[in-house]
Amino acid sequence: MATAMFRRFRTWLFNDQPDPAAYHGPHQRPRESTRTRPWWAVMCLSGVDYFSTLGYQPGIAAVAAGSLAPIATLVLVLVTLCGALPVYRWVAAVSPHGAGSIRMLEKLLPRWNGKIAVLVLLGFACTDFMITITLSSADAATHLVDNPVMPMHGTGAKLWITFGLITLLAAVFLKGFREAIALAVFLVPIYLALNMAVMVVGFQQILAHPEFLAGWTTALTTQHSNPWMALLLAIVVFPKLALGMSGYETEVSVMTQIHPGSTAGGGSATKAAHDVVDGADPSDTTQSAGRGRDHPGKADHHSVAGKHGAVAGRIRGARKMLTLAAAIMAVMLLCSSMVTTLLIPPQEFAAGGEANGRALAYVAHEYMGPVFGSAYDLSTILILWFAGASALAGMLNLVPRYLPRYGMAPEWTRAVRPLILVFTLVAFIIAWIFDADVDAQGGAYATGVLVLMTSAALAVTLSARHHGRPRLAWGYGLVTAVFLYTTIANVVERPDGIKIAAVFVVCILVISFASRVWRASELRITDLRADSALRASMVAAQGHAIQLIPHNPDPSDADEDYREKLMTERLSHALVEDADVWFVEVKLRDPSDFSDKVSLVSRTVGSHRVIHVDGSSVPTCLAGVALWIRDETGVPPDLYLEWSSGSPIRNYLRFLLWGQGQTASMVHEILRRAVPDDAARPVVHVM
Secondary structure, three states: HHHHHHHHHHHHHHHOOOOOOOOOOOOOOOOOOOOOOOOHHHHHHHHHHHHHHHOHHHHHHHHHHHHHHHHHHHHHHHHHHHHHHHHHHHOOOOOOOOOHHHHHHHHHOOOOHHHHHHHHHHHHHHHHHHHHHHHHHHHHHHHOOOOOOOOOOOOOOOHHHHHHHHHHHHHHHHOHHHHHHHHHHHHHHHHHHHHHHHHHHHHHHHHOOHHHHHHHHHHHHHHHHHHHHHHHHHHHHHHHHHHHHHHHHHHHHHHHHHHOOOOOOOOHHHHHHHHHHHOOOOOOOOOOOOOOOOOOOOOHHHHHHHHHHHHHHHHHHHHHHHHHHHHHHHHHHHHHHHHHOOOOOHHHHOOOOOOOOOHHHHHHHHHHHHHHHHHHHHHHHHHHHHHHHHHHHHHHHHHHHHHHEEEEEEHHHHHHHHHHHHHHHHHHHHHHHHHOOHHHHHHHHHHHHHHHHHHHHHHHHHHHHHHHHHHHHHHHHHHHHHHHHHHHHHHHOOHHHHHHHHHHHHHHHHHHHHHHHOEEEEEEEEEEEOOHHHHHHHOOOOOOOOHHHHEEOOOOOOOOOOOOHHHHHHHHHOOOOOOOEEEEEEEOOOOOOEEEEEEEEEEEEEEEEEEEEOOOOOHHHHHHHHHHHHHHHHEEEEEEEOOOOOOOHHHHHHHHHHHHOHHHHHHHHHEEEHHHHHOOOEEEEEO
């Protein structure tokens, strides 16, 4: 009984894990059953983090800038509309498969440099997303505890409420992504409507009582008599308001959920789609996996045309989503800052004040009564709680796209539900460490957001330059400089943030490389194709054992070189004269890659037959070729190898980092793990 229950639980836990060969890397192919949604519905989920900042952003602006809060907020809005929005509209066009700006930098940086850069950025992304979950849940708990109608002052109440909210969030995602989007579509319009009502009433109060506006202008002119100095000060304090730009990386990471819609029109999106689909991206596994097809047929041309249309539609939907979310928040942030700055006494924003961390809620209770105020509190609590949904969705899209592909996480991390449980456990630990304190987590949150935005701006700058758009490249370079200034200013102001982010980065790096070492002896070939001549040779050799001799690839090698190599192996291993011998040459591509899609090409040099293969690891390719020949001929082949000279540890590190070294022992170990049955396993002979 217990065993059957465990089996059912395991099936439920892993039933959404994709086949690595078919659903692999940042261009993973969506399943037939995957349901996409209209762009506005996806905006509700991805934008919930962005919209939820209304719960605390006006208060942050008031504390940071005082009477200058509306002007500093205007600077924030201008940077958002003129900087962040164009950057992420470009990201959506160039990286429409949900891999975000991180994928753009990965393609621009070669080999291990790109992998390490991605791991560092994933560390900052996890900082951003995990702190979003814990900070938003803690802020929701704060609103619940501080509600004037039903205050809760029990010891540890806020921490336990935070735990409960995180658990509820995980439960929604364990139920399914469709349910998460449905809940977001329900919560977001209500929350935005209630905020709009509060702001309308706030402006009515300002118009009805001119003393509010007079008091603010007097304070402004008294404290900042020089308007240019006031503007400069607003620019200086603007980085403290950076949380008002959160959510953009999440929006592009979940854009694969957008229904393509109509494929007509949209010239720039269509051109971007052609660039993406036609680009020779080695990690793109959406190409046909049919064996031995050397030329595309009609079906392939129709498939490519369909991909162009789907990608173009997705890009248009993502750009609409980004633009509408930015426009809504631009209006909301400006209006909320004006209303709260003019209507709330400055002392109420301070720690312990009634408006601390809940400025708009204070206005709702003060001017619209306890019933509406409590309704507003409830909507704020729900939206802050669900703000973690966009962060969780972002991590569920990003982590499986990179770490398993790098061999830096187990294959089960491609499944959604186990990842949800892991992220939930990490969120519990973070909430417990910070005791659900919103202010203590704010620095790390802002640091993660700003580093991601700076890296995105840099990636877009390099991309614009690569696409031959120098003027745009200069413009995006200026945006990069603004984000870099904002990041540095934030780190100087809140050094605790970079320390917390550094812990995330180090954890990602250590866990990733430990996993790479653990998985090094896996057979890492996801697709293997052979040319027609080689397949015909294997058909002719069915029932016969083939002898494989590795040979260093060198285009200048002549028949004599192969003859000498064969003579050496015959003397060392007593090979018979009529043995069916094939030489195998492995040309290394990018040794930092983990999984391989390899093609076998046969050629003849004099009287010697050679199999040429490109791959990221010599031992993996040799093992893969041996197993393919076994499957084709029905007889396990023999491999004749030599011991690597030098230190075993040094050779093993060469294998891990550069794909060659410790060849004989690694080929044997890869085959042993892949084929437990000794009789069915290719035989490795070592001299």
